[in-house]
Amino acid sequence: MSATIKEVARAAGVSVATVSRVLNDSGPVREETRQRIRAVVDRLRYVPHGAARSLTTNSTSTVGVLLPDIHGEFFSEVIRGLDATARRGGYHVLVSSAHSEPGEMSAVLRALRGRVDGLIVMSPHLGAEALQADLSESLPTLLLNCRADGSPFASIEVDNYGGARAMVRHLAGLGHRRIALIQGPAHNYDAEERLRGYRDAMRALGAPEFTVEGDFSEEGGYRAARQLLALAERPSAIFAVNDSMAIGCLFALREAGVAVPEEIALGGFDDIPIARFITPPLTSVSVSIAELGELAMARLLAGIEGGRNGVISGIGEGNGEQRRETLPTRLVVRASCGAALGGTRKGDMALS
Amino acid sequence: MSATIKEVARAAGVSVATVSRVLNDSGPVREETRQRIRAVVDRLRYVPHGAARSLTTNSTSTVGVLLPDIHGEFFSEVIRGLDATARRGGYHVLVSSAHSEPGEMSAVLRALRGRVDGLIVMSPHLGAEALQADLSESLPTLLLNCRADGSPFASIEVDNYGGARAMVRHLAGLGHRRIALIQGPAHNYDAEERLRGYRDAMRALGAPEFTVEGDFSEEGGYRAARQLLALAERPSAIFAVNDSMAIGCLFALREAGVAVPEEIALGGFDDIPIARFITPPLTSVSVSIAELGELAMARLLAGIEGGRNGVISGIGEGNGEQRRETLPTRLVVRASCGAALGGTRKGDMALS
DNA sequence: CTGAAAGCGCTTACAG
DNA sequence: CTGAAAGCGCTTACAG
Numbered sequence: 001m002s003a004t005i006k007e008v009a010r011a012a013g014v015s016v017a018t019v020s021r022v023l024n025d026s027g028p029v030r031e032e033t034r035q036r037i038r039a040v041v042d043r044l045r046y047v048p049h050g051a052a053r054s055l056t057t058n059s060t061s062t063v064g065v066l067l068p069d070i071h072g073e074f075f076s077e078v079i080r081g082l083d084a085t086a087r088r089g090g091y092h093v094l095v096s097s098a099h100s101e102p103g104e105m106s107a108v109l110r111a112l113r114g115r116v117d118g119l120i121v122m123s124p125h126l127g128a129e130a131l132q133a134d135l136s137e138s139l140p141t142l143l144l145n146c147r148a149d150g151s152p153f154a155s156i157e158v159d160n161y162g163g164a165r166a167m168v169r170h171l172a173g174l175g176h177r178r179i180a181l182i183q184g185p186a187h188n189y190d191a192e193e194r195l196r197g198y199r200d201a202m203r204a205l206g207a208p209e210f211t212v213e214g215d216f217s218e219e220g221g222y223r224a225a226r227q228l229l230a231l232a233e234r235p236s237a238i239f240a241v242n243d244s245m246a247i248g249c250l251f252a253l254r255e256a257g258v259a260v261p262e263e264i265a266l267g268g269f270d271d272i273p274i275a276r277f278i279t280p281p282l283t284s285v286s287v288s289i290a291e292l293g294e295l296a297m298a299r300l301l302a303g304i305e306g307g308r309n310g311v312i313s314g315i316g317e318g319n320g321e322q323r324r325e326t327l328p329t330r331l332v333v334r335a336s337c338g339a340a341l342g343g344t345r346k347g348d349m350a351l352s
Numbered sequence: 353m354s355a356t357i358k359e360v361a362r363a364a365g366v367s368v369a370t371v372s373r374v375l376n377d378s379g380p381v382r383e384e385t386r387q388r389i390r391a392v393v394d395r396l397r398y399v400p401h402g403a404a405r406s407l408t409t410n411s412t413s414t415v416g417v418l419l420p421d422i423h424g425e426f427f428s429e430v431i432r433g434l435d436a437t438a439r440r441g442g443y444h445v446l447v448s449s450a451h452s453e454p455g456e457m458s459a460v461l462r463a464l465r466g467r468v469d470g471l472i473v474m475s476p477h478l479g480a481e482a483l484q485a486d487l488s489e490s491l492p493t494l495l496l497n498c499r500a501d502g503s504p505f506a507s508i509e510v511d512n513y514g515g516a517r518a519m520v521r522h523l524a525g526l527g528h529r530r531i532a533l534i535q536g537p538a539h540n541y542d543a544e545e546r547l548r549g550y551r552d553a554m555r556a557l558g559a560p561e562f563t564v565e566g567d568f569s570e571e572g573g574y575r576a577a578r579q580l581l582a583l584a585e586r587p588s589a590i591f592a593v594n595d596s597m598a599i600g601c602l603f604a605l606r607e608a609g610v611a612v613p614e615e616i617a618l619g620g621f622d623d624i625p626i627a628r629f630i631t632p633p634l635t636s637v638s639v640s641i642a643e644l645g646e647l648a649m650a651r652l653l654a655g656i657e658g659g660r661n662g663v664i665s666g667i668g669e670g671n672g673e674q675r676r677e678t679l680p681t682r683l684v685v686r687a688s689c690g691a692a693l694g695g696t697r698k699g700d701m702a703l704s
Numbered sequence: 705c706t707g708a709a710a711g712c713g714c715t716t717a718c719a720g
Numbered sequence: 721c722t723g724a725a726a727g728c729g730c731t732t733a734c735a736g
Contacts, residue, residue, distance in 0.1 A: 002465060002466075002488070002490075004728095004729060004730085005729065005730065005731095006729075006730095014706075014707085015706065015707045015708075016707090016729090016730080016731090017706070017707060017708080017709095017731080017732080018705085018706060018707075020730070020731055020732085021705095021706090021731095024731080026731085026732085027705085027706090027732090028705055028706095029705070029706085030705055030706085033705080033706085047462050047463070047465040047466070048465075048466070048729080048730070049407075049465065049466035049728090049729050049730070050403075050406075050412075050463075050464075050465065050466035050467035051402075051403045051404075051406035051407045051412065051466050051467070051728085051729080051730090052403075052407050052466065052712090052728070052729035052730040052731090053466075053729080053730055053731080054402075054403035054406075054712090054730090055401075055403045055404050055407055055711095055712045055713065055714085055728090055729080055730070055731095056711075056712050056729080056730045056731045056732080057712085057730085057731065057732095058712070060402075060403065062446070062467075069432075070428070071425070071428055071429075071432075071625070072424075072425055072428060072625070073423070073424055073425070073428075074428075075427070075428035075431070076422070076423055076424060076425075076426075076427035076428050077423075079427070079431075079447070079449060080421075080423075080449060083447065083448060083449045087448070087460070092446055092448070092463070092464075092467065093446065093447055093448070094414070094444055094445065094446050094447075095431070095435065095445055095446075095447050096435060096439070096444070096445070097431060097432060097435045108439075110399050111399070111444070112402075112444075113354060113399040113400075113401065113402065114354075114399070114400070114401035114402035114403050114404065114713085115402035115403070115414075115444065136354075138354075217625070218625055218626060218628075218629040222629065244625070244626070247626055247629050247630070248629050250629075250631075251629040251630070251631060254631050273423070273424070273569070273570055273596070274570060274596070274599055274626060276570075277570040277574065277599050277600050277602075277603040278599070278603070278630060279602075279603060279606050279631070356712095356713060356714085357713065357714065357715095358713075358714095366722075366723085367722065367723045367724075368713090368714080368715090368723090369715080369716080369722070369723055369724080369725095370721085370722060370723075372714070372715055372716085373715095373721095373722090376715080378715085378716085379716090379721085379722090380721055380722090381721070381722085382721055382722085385721080385722085400713080400714070401712090401713050401714070403712085403713080403714090404712070404713035404714040404715090404728090405713080405714055405715080406714090406728090407712090407713080407714070407715095407727095407728045407729065407730085408713080408714045408715045408716080408727075408728050409714085409715065409716095409728085410728070466729085
């Protein structure tokens with residue numbers, strides 16, 4: 001059992017009120033008293049009891065983060081960004097991951113009451129309206145990579161649409177017309193936006209659309225590639241909507257003896273660290289995930305602090321002034337698309 | 353603002369004590385009363401206030417998880433396992449990541465007081481003795497992949513040593529003697545254990561040791577490979593102590609026109625999902641990370657519940673009966689080491 | 705500058 | 721089966 005404020009007070013010969021004041025730097029305290037108390041605090045290794053403080057201040061210094069069932073780098077990176085800026089702001093992060101079913105999501109959201117000062121919800125499966133019932137406008141909330149149209153909450157998302165368009169245009173610029181798309185999981189917002197970008201770009205080019213199902217996994221990319229290879233008229237380029245699938249696809253192409261990029265050009269999305277270290281290095285759309293996490297947390301904390309000060313924040317304050325931000329992507333051209341043929345790692349070219 | 357227990361009590365025409373009883377299924381309540389209260393709870397969407405409950409029960413239903421600054425799949429997987437079993441047990445997870453400096457670690461550990469019922473600390477940089485000062489024997493604590501010798505806490509670790517030995521022996525079995533090792537970051541426990549496994553195995557074979565520095569990144573593997581290639585007498589096999597480095601290494605070999613596995617055989621560690629989809633597919637040591645997380649959380653929760661019931665648990669109960677568990681690894685043989693030459697994905701062979 | 709006391713929202717003996 | 725009351729460890733007006 002650790003010490004309580006009462007024990008500190010007794011040991012320092014003061015009231016708990018005074019101890020509280022020096023702990024929180026609130027109210028005036030005689031310098032000598034302050035030092036005496038500080039000394040006792042250190043000696044007793046006293047740390048205020050979180051729950052007690054939460055109860056009286058009605059704030060928890062923690063934010064809840066709900067993440068879907070995601071694998072790989074993305075998850076790590078986004079947490080890294082979220083956690084770093086949370087800590088800098090003096091907040092803790094309560095995570096809950098692997099929410100594929102809506103019911104689970106609801107349960108967790110409920111359980112968080114009184115435990116968090118705000119919420120970051122990443123829900124590529126569920127649109128904002130589906131979440132609405134479980135979200136409270138009185139709790140600062142930020143939607144991440146979520147279909148957020150018409151929701152009263154602020155949101156941040158990656159420019160999936162723009163990134164996908166850029167990739168298609170780049171491939172088209174290299175002379176490709178038969179550009180196939182390996183899709184992401186059904187009902188996934190990121191995947192759908194990338195698909196939309198592809199479609200619009202293809203339409204603008206007057207090129208034939210050409211899609212095959214996928215699921216964001218290497219295995220899925222592999223299977224999709226096999227399907228494409230079985231086609232009478234093969235595509236001249238393949239755009240996998242994430243790098244994992246692009247890598248699975250590349251494996252299938254190599255297995256089939258198809259030269260990349262000579263026979264089929266290849267592009268991915270996400271620009272995971274491994275992308276530049278496969279052969280040929282993978283052209284991809286770069287997304288700064290950690291930055292996404294940082295930005296999201298910064299916005300949420302601003303909303304929380306703003307709400308505390310009665311400032312209108314647009315973060316679940318029910319004022320309808322919900323902010324919506326989009327994080328830009330960047331096309332990174334490497335050898336897999338044929339543009340940088342023979343180029344080495346050093347030859348990375350970035351097109352904003 | 354959400355409803356409080358008092359409002360529920362008033363609306364149901366009972367005392368708060370009775371409401372509390374039905375909420376917690378403690379004590380007897382007339383069926384009719386129970387139903388009336390349940391109805392009000394639902395109507396008001398009442399959820400008990402976490403902090404208040406924590407304060408009176410002196411338990412938080414949350415466990416803290418401290419993770420080092422790790423990237424990639426590992427992080428996601430371990431969280432997935434931890435979170436899944438925590439939720440199943442009715443616990444929340446407070447994560448804090450990116451602890452590279454000891455000071456940071458201390459600060460976070462302090463801040464967690466009164467916020468968690470137990471702790472999982474993954475600290476490959478710091479040994480248990482370094483953590484000792486910041487850990488309390490009165491708080492159930494489990495050390496993950498941490499140099500835990502002589503600590504009063506329970507611990508779980510991956511069998512890095514055994515996995516590395518298995519890899520070396522396998523390579524040796526294929527006729528290799530000049531087996532180079534690409535090391536992990538200095539002072540990293542996992543890396544050191546893998547190194548130790550390599551050394552012992554090489555010594556047992558009477559083969560010459562042969563190590564070069566690395567840092568667990570693709571880039572580090574790339575650089576290490578360049579060093580090895582510059583050697584007058586090149587190794588005939590390279591064992592990178594993680595897959596990311598193996599992939600960077602493979603890239604360098606290919607760039608230099610060295611055939612894998614014909615000229616140089618290659619092995620990694622971790623068996624990340626991508627391992628089987630690179631060319632050639634990577635022989636690696638498989639670790640079930642999600643399982644590691646599940647096991648760790650299960651042990652911790654048992655310790656927490658046990659402590660609650662006064663049972664001796666060996667999880668930071670100060671009784672010196674600290675349990676130490678090791679999660680086995682599995683060698684997965686693919687084409688990169690030359691054993692499965694010409695084999696396809698389907699040709700994965702697993703040697704326990 | 706300092707202290708006594710109320711109150712945050714719960715749970716839990718203790719009575720009845 | 722049910723309720724009144726104490727208490728968990730804090731913070732914060734309110735007095736002095």
